[in-house]
Amino acid sequence: MWTRLVNGVVCLAVVGIASGCVDEQRPERETAALAADTGLTDIDLAVAAFNAQRQPGELPTVQAAPVDRWAGPGARPFEVAVRTSKQEAGHPRRFGSITLETALRIRPVSQYPCTSCHFGRTVVMTDDRIDDAHQNIQPVHPEETGALCSTCHSADNVERLALAQGEPVTLTESYRLCAQCHFQQAEAWAGGAHGKRLDGWQGRRVVMGCGDCHDPHSPAIQQRIPFRAPELERARTTHE
Amino acid sequence: MSDDGNSVTPDGAEDGTVLQKPVDRRGALGMLAAGVAAGAAAASACRPLNAATPEERELRVLEWQEFTQKHYRRMTDAERAETIQRIERLAKIRHDEDVTIATTDAQPGVLFGYAFNISKCKGYRNCIEACINENNLDRASDTQYIRIFEMEDGGINLEEADATYQHEVPAEGHFYLGTQCFQCANPPCVPVCPVGATWQEPDGIVVIDYNWCVGCRACMAACPYWARRFNWAQAEVPLNEVNPNQHYLGNRARKKGVVEKCTFCIHRTRKGQLPACVAACPPGARVFGNLLDPDSEIRWVLANKHLFRLKEELATEPRYWYFSD
Ligand code: SF4
Ligand code: SF4
Numbered sequence: 001m002w003t004r005l006v007n008g009v010v011c012l013a014v015v016g017i018a019s020g021c022v023d024e025q026r027p028e029r030e031t032a033a034l035a036a037d038t039g040l041t042d043i044d045l046a047v048a049a050f051n052a053q054r055q056p057g058e059l060p061t062v063q064a065a066p067v068d069r070w071a072g073p074g075a076r077p078f079e080v081a082v083r084t085s086k087q088e089a090g091h092p093r094r095f096g097s098i099t100l101e102t103a104l105r106i107r108p109v110s111q112y113p114c115t116s117c118h119f120g121r122t123v124v125m126t127d128d129r130i131d132d133a134h135q136n137i138q139p140v141h142p143e144e145t146g147a148l149c150s151t152c153h154s155a156d157n158v159e160r161l162a163l164a165q166g167e168p169v170t171l172t173e174s175y176r177l178c179a180q181c182h183f184q185q186a187e188a189w190a191g192g193a194h195g196k197r198l199d200g201w202q203g204r205r206v207v208m209g210c211g212d213c214h215d216p217h218s219p220a221i222q223q224r225i226p227f228r229a230p231e232l233e234r235a236r237t238t239h240e
Numbered sequence: 241m242s243d244d245g246n247s248v249t250p251d252g253a254e255d256g257t258v259l260q261k262p263v264d265r266r267g268a269l270g271m272l273a274a275g276v277a278a279g280a281a282a283a284s285a286c287r288p289l290n291a292a293t294p295e296e297r298e299l300r301v302l303e304w305q306e307f308t309q310k311h312y313r314r315m316t317d318a319e320r321a322e323t324i325q326r327i328e329r330l331a332k333i334r335h336d337e338d339v340t341i342a343t344t345d346a347q348p349g350v351l352f353g354y355a356f357n358i359s360k361c362k363g364y365r366n367c368i369e370a371c372i373n374e375n376n377l378d379r380a381s382d383t384q385y386i387r388i389f390e391m392e393d394g395g396i397n398l399e400e401a402d403a404t405y406q407h408e409v410p411a412e413g414h415f416y417l418g419t420q421c422f423q424c425a426n427p428p429c430v431p432v433c434p435v436g437a438t439w440q441e442p443d444g445i446v447v448i449d450y451n452w453c454v455g456c457r458a459c460m461a462a463c464p465y466w467a468r469r470f471n472w473a474q475a476e477v478p479l480n481e482v483n484p485n486q487h488y489l490g491n492r493a494r495k496k497g498v499v500e501k502c503t504f505c506i507h508r509t510r511k512g513q514l515p516a517c518v519a520a521c522p523p524g525a526r527v528f529g530n531l532l533d534p535d536s537e538i539r540w541v542l543a544n545k546h547l548f549r550l551k552e553e554l555a556t557e558p559r560y561w562y563f564s565d
Contacts, residue, residue, distance in 0.1 A: 074535025188565065192537025193357065193545060196524035201536070202512030213523065221523060223408040227365035230404060231382045 061206050062172050064190070072190050078205040080175065081198055081212065114158040123158050125149035140218040152177055152216075171211075178210045299333050302326050311436065312449040312488065324488065331493060339484040341492050344510040346443035352423065352504055352559065353444075353531040353538045354515075355547075359565040360525035361416040363388055363409035370520035371420075374505060375491040376483055378475035385469065385502040386420045386517060398550075418525075419550070420517070421446065421467035421502040422558030429459040429468065438499075443510070444531075444559055445503050447489035455497035464551050465558075468501045504528070531559065 061079040064072070072078040117133065125148070130137055142148065154160040160168035161177045169176050179186035188194035189207070196213070199206045210216070292300070309315075309323055324341050331337040368386045377383040389401035393413050401417070410416065427446050430438055437452040438459055460468045474496045486492040487507035494500050505515035509528070513519075518526040529538035541547075545563035 073537055073540040076535055188544075191540040191544060192527055192529075193355075193541045193563070194360070194524065194565070196521070197514070197537065198519075200511075200513045201509065201529045208524075221362060221410075223410065224364070226363055226406070226409050227369045229365075229406045230368070230384050230387070 064175070064207075072205065073192055076205070078190070078207060080172070080209045081206050118158040123153075123155055125153060125155055138215070138218040140220070141216065172209070174216065175210050178216075295333060299330075302330050302333070306330065306451065309451055311452050313439070320488075327488075327492065335482075335493075336479065337482050337484065337493075339482070339486050339492070341486045341488055342507055342510075343488050344507075346441050346445075347510060348442075349530075349532055350443045351531045352509060353529060353542070354423075354504065354560045355527040355538055355541045355545075356418055356560065356562050357525040357527070357564065358415050358417050358562050360523045361388070361418060361521075362523055362525075363390060363405065363411070363414075363416040364522055366520045366522055367418065367517035367526070370516040371502070373481065374483055374508075374516035375502075376475065376477045376486075376493065378471065378473075378494075379478065379481075380473065380476040383469050383475070383500075385467070386418055388416050388418045390414050391417055417562065419465060419467070420560075421463075421504075422465060422550070422556070422560035423504060425557035425559055426555060428462045428464065428554075428556060432458040432462040434458065441489075445489075445506055445509075446501075447503055447506065448499060448501070449489070450492070450494050450498045450500070453498040455499065457499065459499060464554050464556060468499050470499050471496055 061081055064078050064080045130139060142151070150162070152161055154162040154168045157168055160170060161174060162168055163177060164180055175186065175189070185194050189210075192207075195210075196208045197205060198208060213221070305326055309326075310319060312320075315323060320343050324343060327341055328339055331339045365388055368384050368388065371377065371386055372379075372384065375385065377385070387403045389398060389403050390405045390409075390411065391397070391401045391414060393415060396417075398417075405411070423440075423444050423446050425444070427440060430440060430446065434456060435452060435454055437454070438446065438448045440446050455470070457470055460470060471494050475494045477493075483491060485507060487503075487510075490503045490506040505513070505517075509515055514528055515526075518528045527537050527541050529536035531538060531542075533539065541563055542561065547561045547563050549558050549561055
């Protein structure tokens with residue numbers, strides 16, 4: 001009886017460890033499956049390879065593709081921090097000294113990868129279908145600008161965004177899509193006046209992507225309650 | 241007390257000698273400390289020495305040595321190491337804190353500059369929260385180095401701005417402007433110090449030797465930006481909130497009666513990290529970098545944006561610019 005109990009505990013432990021492993025490796029397996037089915041770009045594969053062997057807390061990044069005038073100060077290459085999978089959701093992972101709460105304020109792409117539902121089917125992209133499965137999307141931006149889903153999303157491949165000329169780009173390269181209209185912001189972002197650098201002022205330059213701060217469907221920054229006010233009266237009389 | 245190494249009269253030796261040998265102030269007090277340790281002299285009448293535990297005796301020796309230590313800039317490398325060891329030990333004995341105190345010097349070819357985007361700041365005050373935690377600011381008096389002013393659109397009158405707003409931000413029709421020490425290139429706070437306890441480092445950071453400061457507060461009166469803070473009491477930080485990663489010229493424990501201020505997180509920035517306020521700012525309104533590197537972000541901002549500084553007419557030349565999109 002004792003043996004059986006011990007066996008049971010061991011089995012449970014093994015299952016626990018195994019499921020932990022599966023969880024850890026899921027992004028890799030997902031990307032591997034995607035690679036076979038949808039033909040991943042080099043950037044996807046590079047990010048997946050990096051994710052597979054990175055240390056906890058290390059940044060997944062992607063080299064920013066230089067576009068016309070904006071390539072960073074001194075035209076030096078820089079990298080964009082990327083959230084690729086569910087792996088980070090719900091964990092207060094630290095990016096350098098920045099916690100999830102402050103650096104990454106919006107939800108991760110919650111239903112990624114898109115092919116888990118949209119697989120082998122043509123997507124019908126009309127806004128009255130948003131409520132079917134994407135109730136979390138507030139389409140403020142398209143409504144205000146008159147854009148359609150297909151203005152940014154590729155109908156042929158739901159994993160991709162579509163630039164104006166039809167070129168498909170990955171979600172990690174969303175800055176190329178945003179820059180088509182917001183070229184002034186993109187230039188300031190590449191130069192360092194807009195957005196956020198993560199790794200330090202020296203060495204490797206990693207910046208956050210557009211979607212790390214702005215919800216693409218509702219990009220305006222929302223109001224919230226600030227950190228507590230200083231007690232200036234107390235400070236004046238007891239401190240300064 | 242004299243700080244120039246002249247002979248002084250140590251306790252109990254009227255002719256200025258100890259053991260028939262002329263000694264300087266430091267040596268004399270050091271010998272006195274040794275005497276205290278042996279229980280031979282009574283430095284404090286209210287605490288009988290023979291009753292002291294070994295740790296109490298060690299504490300008193302260390303306190304004497306701390307009291308008699310040199311100015312930071314006059315220390316040799318060996319003296320610096322000894323000083324650091326002493327301060328770390330004192331933190332352990334006094335507060336049971338395990339801290340690491342760096343003396344990292346300025347990197348050659350580096351001059352720090354800072355830019356603040358008044359279009360981007362939303363008034364969240366995450367910078368203030370990060371600064372309090374990073375720099376071990378006194379919780380009892382609610383010391384804060386950074387102020388965020390809520391200003392009405394179209395004006396820039398700090399006198400009428402509100403730094404104590406407490407409502408959802410950003411508020412309609414307002415913008416936000418943050419201040420802290422600007423590490424002025426021509427800092428009026430430095431020459432007024434009667435004892436040379438505050439000075440500018442080669443990377444532009446204006447620092448204070450807390451062990452040399454006499455607390456006269458002349459520098460506070462001289463700073464046109466209200467950037468310095470005075471410790472009316474020993475700073476209090478809960479043990480589990482102490483940031484153990486410290487610098488001698490930065491966020492180490494401040495004692496009662498000394499002045500402190502923002503040092504651009506000297507313990508972080510000299511290692512290539514960003515100041516805590518820059519790292520914590522959610523909308524990325526803060527830009528920091530090396531002014532001597534033409535390819536740095538701060539240089540890009542200075543070259544491409546409309547800029548202003550506060551009270552430029554005073555010629556303090558802050559290395560802290562404001563810009564808008
Ligand atoms: S802001 Fe004030 S404390 Fe800081 S360097 Fe300038 S004058 Fe000195
Ligand atoms: S308060 Fe300290 S740093 Fe300021 S002027 Fe007086 S001695 Fe110098």
